[in-house]
Amino acid sequence: MGPITFAVLATALVVSALTVVVHPSPVKSAMALVATLFLLAVVFVFLGAHMIAALQVIVYAGAIMVLFLFVIMLLNLSDDGAEARHRGRVVFRLGAWIGGGVLAVELSAFFLRVPFPEPATPPAGYGGAEAVATALFVDYLLPFELTSILLLVAVVGAVVLAQRRTA
Protein backbone atom coordinates (compact mmCIF):
# COMPACT_ATOMS: atom_id res chain seq x y z
CA MET A 1 0.00 0.00 0.00
CA GLY A 2 1.40 3.35 -0.97
CA PRO A 3 1.50 6.37 1.34
CA ILE A 4 -1.39 8.06 -0.51
CA THR A 5 -3.70 5.04 -0.15
CA PHE A 6 -2.76 4.84 3.50
CA ALA A 7 -3.46 8.54 4.04
CA VAL A 8 -6.89 8.26 2.41
CA LEU A 9 -7.79 5.14 4.40
CA ALA A 10 -6.49 6.59 7.67
CA THR A 11 -8.41 9.84 7.19
CA ALA A 12 -11.63 7.95 6.42
CA LEU A 13 -11.07 5.74 9.47
CA VAL A 14 -10.48 8.66 11.84
CA VAL A 15 -13.49 10.57 10.46
CA SER A 16 -15.83 7.58 10.80
CA ALA A 17 -14.48 6.77 14.29
CA LEU A 18 -15.07 10.38 15.36
CA THR A 19 -18.59 10.16 13.93
CA VAL A 20 -19.25 7.12 16.15
CA VAL A 21 -18.22 9.14 19.18
CA VAL A 22 -19.80 12.53 18.46
CA HIS A 23 -23.02 11.77 16.56
CA PRO A 24 -26.05 12.29 18.82
CA SER A 25 -28.18 9.57 17.19
CA PRO A 26 -27.27 6.00 18.30
CA VAL A 27 -28.37 4.48 14.97
CA LYS A 28 -26.07 6.78 13.01
CA SER A 29 -23.28 6.05 15.48
CA ALA A 30 -23.80 2.35 14.76
CA MET A 31 -23.73 2.96 10.99
CA ALA A 32 -20.49 4.93 11.37
CA LEU A 33 -19.07 2.02 13.39
CA VAL A 34 -19.97 -0.37 10.54
CA ALA A 35 -18.07 1.92 8.16
CA THR A 36 -15.09 1.96 10.54
CA LEU A 37 -15.06 -1.84 10.75
CA PHE A 38 -15.22 -2.19 6.95
CA LEU A 39 -12.36 0.26 6.50
CA LEU A 40 -10.33 -1.67 9.08
CA ALA A 41 -10.99 -4.84 7.09
CA VAL A 42 -9.49 -3.07 4.06
CA VAL A 43 -6.42 -2.16 6.12
CA PHE A 44 -6.15 -5.81 7.21
CA VAL A 45 -6.14 -6.91 3.56
CA PHE A 46 -3.28 -4.51 2.85
CA LEU A 47 -1.41 -5.99 5.83
CA GLY A 48 -1.74 -9.48 4.31
CA ALA A 49 -4.35 -10.69 6.82
CA HIS A 50 -6.97 -11.87 4.33
CA MET A 51 -8.64 -14.39 6.62
CA ILE A 52 -8.89 -11.88 9.47
CA ALA A 53 -10.33 -9.29 7.08
CA ALA A 54 -13.06 -11.72 6.03
CA LEU A 55 -13.80 -12.55 9.68
CA GLN A 56 -13.88 -8.85 10.50
CA VAL A 57 -16.63 -8.26 7.95
CA ILE A 58 -18.62 -11.38 8.83
CA VAL A 59 -18.32 -11.36 12.63
CA TYR A 60 -17.94 -7.69 13.46
CA ALA A 61 -19.69 -5.74 10.74
CA GLY A 62 -22.20 -8.55 10.34
CA ALA A 63 -23.09 -10.32 13.56
CA ILE A 64 -22.06 -7.92 16.32
CA MET A 65 -23.39 -4.78 14.65
CA VAL A 66 -26.72 -6.48 13.90
CA LEU A 67 -26.90 -7.25 17.63
CA PHE A 68 -26.31 -3.59 18.42
CA LEU A 69 -28.94 -2.43 15.92
CA PHE A 70 -31.44 -4.96 17.28
CA VAL A 71 -30.98 -3.65 20.82
CA ILE A 72 -31.31 -0.03 19.65
CA MET A 73 -34.50 -1.02 17.83
CA LEU A 74 -35.80 -3.07 20.79
CA LEU A 75 -35.30 -0.22 23.23
CA ASN A 76 -36.75 2.18 20.63
CA LEU A 77 -33.90 4.65 21.04
CA SER A 78 -33.63 7.76 18.98
CA ASP A 79 -32.03 11.12 19.35
CA ASP A 80 -34.57 12.69 21.71
CA GLY A 81 -32.14 15.30 22.93
CA ALA A 82 -31.33 13.23 26.03
CA GLU A 83 -27.66 13.23 25.13
CA ALA A 84 -27.63 17.02 24.97
CA ARG A 85 -29.51 17.34 28.27
CA HIS A 86 -27.22 14.94 30.12
CA ARG A 87 -23.88 15.99 28.79
CA GLY A 88 -22.21 16.41 32.13
CA ARG A 89 -19.94 19.26 33.04
CA VAL A 90 -18.21 21.12 30.22
CA VAL A 91 -14.93 20.98 32.12
CA PHE A 92 -15.14 17.20 32.29
CA ARG A 93 -15.87 16.79 28.57
CA LEU A 94 -13.12 19.21 27.63
CA GLY A 95 -10.72 17.35 29.90
CA ALA A 96 -11.65 14.03 28.28
CA TRP A 97 -11.01 15.40 24.77
CA ILE A 98 -7.71 16.97 25.80
CA GLY A 99 -6.65 13.80 27.60
CA GLY A 100 -7.57 11.69 24.56
CA GLY A 101 -5.68 14.07 22.27
CA VAL A 102 -2.61 13.90 24.48
CA LEU A 103 -2.84 10.08 24.53
CA ALA A 104 -3.09 9.92 20.72
CA VAL A 105 -0.24 12.37 20.12
CA GLU A 106 2.01 10.79 22.75
CA LEU A 107 1.51 7.22 21.50
CA SER A 108 1.83 8.22 17.82
CA ALA A 109 5.00 10.21 18.49
CA PHE A 110 6.45 7.22 20.30
CA PHE A 111 5.55 4.72 17.57
CA LEU A 112 6.69 6.97 14.74
CA ARG A 113 10.11 7.26 16.35
CA VAL A 114 10.70 3.50 16.45
CA PRO A 115 12.81 2.58 13.42
CA PHE A 116 11.12 -0.63 12.29
CA PRO A 117 13.14 -2.48 9.64
CA GLU A 118 11.41 -3.22 6.36
CA PRO A 119 9.44 -6.44 7.01
CA ALA A 120 10.57 -9.49 5.08
CA THR A 121 8.38 -10.61 2.19
CA PRO A 122 5.84 -12.98 3.77
CA PRO A 123 5.73 -16.59 2.56
CA ALA A 124 3.12 -17.58 -0.01
CA GLY A 125 -0.30 -18.05 1.54
CA TYR A 126 0.52 -15.79 4.50
CA GLY A 127 -2.66 -14.74 6.27
CA GLY A 128 -4.85 -17.07 4.23
CA ALA A 129 -7.35 -19.52 5.69
CA GLU A 130 -4.86 -22.38 5.61
CA ALA A 131 -2.06 -20.54 7.41
CA VAL A 132 -4.36 -19.18 10.14
CA ALA A 133 -6.13 -22.51 10.57
CA THR A 134 -2.83 -24.41 10.86
CA ALA A 135 -1.68 -22.12 13.67
CA LEU A 136 -5.12 -22.19 15.27
CA PHE A 137 -5.55 -25.97 15.30
CA VAL A 138 -1.95 -26.90 16.13
CA ASP A 139 -0.32 -24.29 18.37
CA TYR A 140 -3.49 -22.77 19.78
CA LEU A 141 -5.75 -25.82 19.99
CA LEU A 142 -6.47 -25.55 23.74
CA PRO A 143 -7.34 -21.81 23.67
CA PHE A 144 -9.48 -22.49 20.59
CA GLU A 145 -11.45 -25.17 22.41
CA LEU A 146 -11.78 -22.89 25.43
CA THR A 147 -13.40 -20.20 23.25
CA SER A 148 -16.24 -22.64 22.58
CA ILE A 149 -16.87 -22.80 26.35
CA LEU A 150 -16.69 -18.99 26.50
CA LEU A 151 -19.27 -18.67 23.72
CA LEU A 152 -21.52 -21.25 25.39
CA VAL A 153 -21.35 -19.30 28.67
CA ALA A 154 -22.09 -16.08 26.78
CA VAL A 155 -25.13 -17.60 25.05
CA VAL A 156 -26.56 -19.04 28.28
CA GLY A 157 -25.76 -15.83 30.15
CA ALA A 158 -27.41 -13.62 27.53
CA VAL A 159 -30.57 -15.75 27.51
CA VAL A 160 -30.79 -15.83 31.33
CA LEU A 161 -30.15 -12.09 31.66
CA ALA A 162 -32.53 -10.94 28.94
CA GLN A 163 -35.45 -13.25 29.65
CA ARG A 164 -38.56 -11.92 31.35
CA ARG A 165 -38.89 -12.80 35.01
CA THR A 166 -41.98 -14.98 35.53
CA ALA A 167 -42.65 -14.67 39.21
Next chain:
Amino acid sequence: MVPTSWYLALSAVLFAIGAVGVLVRRNIIVVFMAIELMLNAVNLTFVAFARQLGSIDGQVIVFFVMTVAAAEAAVGLAIIIAAFRNRPTVNVDELAVLRW
Protein backbone atom coordinates in the same frame (compact mmCIF):
# COMPACT_ATOMS: atom_id res chain seq x y z
CA MET B 1 5.50 0.10 1.40
CA VAL B 2 4.09 1.94 4.40
CA PRO B 3 6.21 1.40 7.55
CA THR B 4 4.71 -0.49 10.48
CA SER B 5 4.94 2.55 12.76
CA TRP B 6 2.30 4.36 10.68
CA TYR B 7 -0.19 1.57 11.32
CA LEU B 8 0.64 1.66 15.02
CA ALA B 9 0.12 5.44 15.11
CA LEU B 10 -3.24 5.02 13.34
CA SER B 11 -4.28 2.40 15.86
CA ALA B 12 -3.19 4.69 18.72
CA VAL B 13 -5.42 7.47 17.34
CA LEU B 14 -8.38 5.09 16.98
CA PHE B 15 -7.85 3.82 20.53
CA ALA B 16 -7.78 7.39 21.89
CA ILE B 17 -11.02 8.22 20.04
CA GLY B 18 -12.65 5.14 21.59
CA ALA B 19 -11.38 6.08 25.07
CA VAL B 20 -12.76 9.61 24.71
CA GLY B 21 -16.07 8.12 23.56
CA VAL B 22 -16.33 6.06 26.74
CA LEU B 23 -15.69 9.17 28.82
CA VAL B 24 -17.90 11.77 27.11
CA ARG B 25 -20.97 9.82 25.97
CA ARG B 26 -23.91 9.23 28.29
CA ASN B 27 -25.78 6.70 26.14
CA ILE B 28 -24.67 3.28 27.37
CA ILE B 29 -25.01 1.69 23.91
CA VAL B 30 -22.72 4.28 22.36
CA VAL B 31 -20.28 3.70 25.23
CA PHE B 32 -20.37 0.04 24.22
CA MET B 33 -19.63 0.93 20.61
CA ALA B 34 -16.66 3.01 21.77
CA ILE B 35 -15.34 -0.06 23.61
CA GLU B 36 -15.64 -2.06 20.36
CA LEU B 37 -13.68 0.72 18.66
CA MET B 38 -10.86 0.34 21.19
CA LEU B 39 -10.81 -3.46 20.73
CA ASN B 40 -10.51 -2.95 16.99
CA ALA B 41 -7.66 -0.50 17.41
CA VAL B 42 -5.80 -3.16 19.38
CA ASN B 43 -6.57 -5.71 16.64
CA LEU B 44 -4.92 -3.40 14.13
CA THR B 45 -1.81 -3.34 16.33
CA PHE B 46 -1.74 -7.14 16.46
CA VAL B 47 -2.04 -7.49 12.69
CA ALA B 48 0.58 -4.81 12.04
CA PHE B 49 3.07 -6.53 14.35
CA ALA B 50 2.25 -9.91 12.82
CA ARG B 51 3.32 -8.57 9.43
CA GLN B 52 6.38 -6.84 10.89
CA LEU B 53 7.57 -10.05 12.56
CA GLY B 54 6.51 -12.27 9.67
CA SER B 55 4.55 -14.52 12.02
CA ILE B 56 0.92 -15.63 11.99
CA ASP B 57 0.52 -15.62 15.79
CA GLY B 58 -0.74 -12.04 15.95
CA GLN B 59 -3.56 -12.87 13.55
CA VAL B 60 -4.59 -15.86 15.69
CA ILE B 61 -4.77 -13.55 18.73
CA VAL B 62 -7.05 -11.24 16.72
CA PHE B 63 -9.33 -14.24 16.19
CA PHE B 64 -9.52 -14.72 19.96
CA VAL B 65 -10.11 -11.01 20.56
CA MET B 66 -13.05 -11.17 18.13
CA THR B 67 -14.49 -14.15 20.04
CA VAL B 68 -14.22 -12.33 23.35
CA ALA B 69 -15.72 -9.19 21.80
CA ALA B 70 -18.68 -11.19 20.50
CA ALA B 71 -19.27 -12.77 23.92
CA GLU B 72 -18.88 -9.40 25.60
CA ALA B 73 -21.34 -7.73 23.23
CA ALA B 74 -23.95 -10.48 23.73
CA VAL B 75 -23.76 -10.44 27.54
CA GLY B 76 -23.40 -6.65 27.77
CA LEU B 77 -26.41 -5.95 25.57
CA ALA B 78 -28.43 -8.52 27.56
CA ILE B 79 -27.49 -6.62 30.73
CA ILE B 80 -28.58 -3.35 29.07
CA ILE B 81 -31.96 -4.89 28.19
CA ALA B 82 -32.39 -6.26 31.73
CA ALA B 83 -31.48 -2.89 33.24
CA PHE B 84 -33.80 -1.08 30.82
CA ARG B 85 -36.69 -3.24 32.01
CA ASN B 86 -36.17 -2.19 35.60
CA ARG B 87 -35.57 1.45 34.84
CA PRO B 88 -36.31 2.69 31.31
CA THR B 89 -33.18 4.66 30.62
CA VAL B 90 -29.91 4.16 28.78
CA ASN B 91 -28.25 7.12 30.46
CA VAL B 92 -25.20 5.95 32.39
CA ASP B 93 -25.65 8.74 34.93
CA GLU B 94 -29.05 7.36 35.94
CA LEU B 95 -27.82 3.76 36.08
CA ALA B 96 -25.80 4.50 39.20
CA VAL B 97 -27.37 2.08 41.71
CA LEU B 98 -24.09 0.24 42.18
CA ARG B 99 -22.08 3.42 42.63
CA TRP B 100 -20.71 3.87 46.09
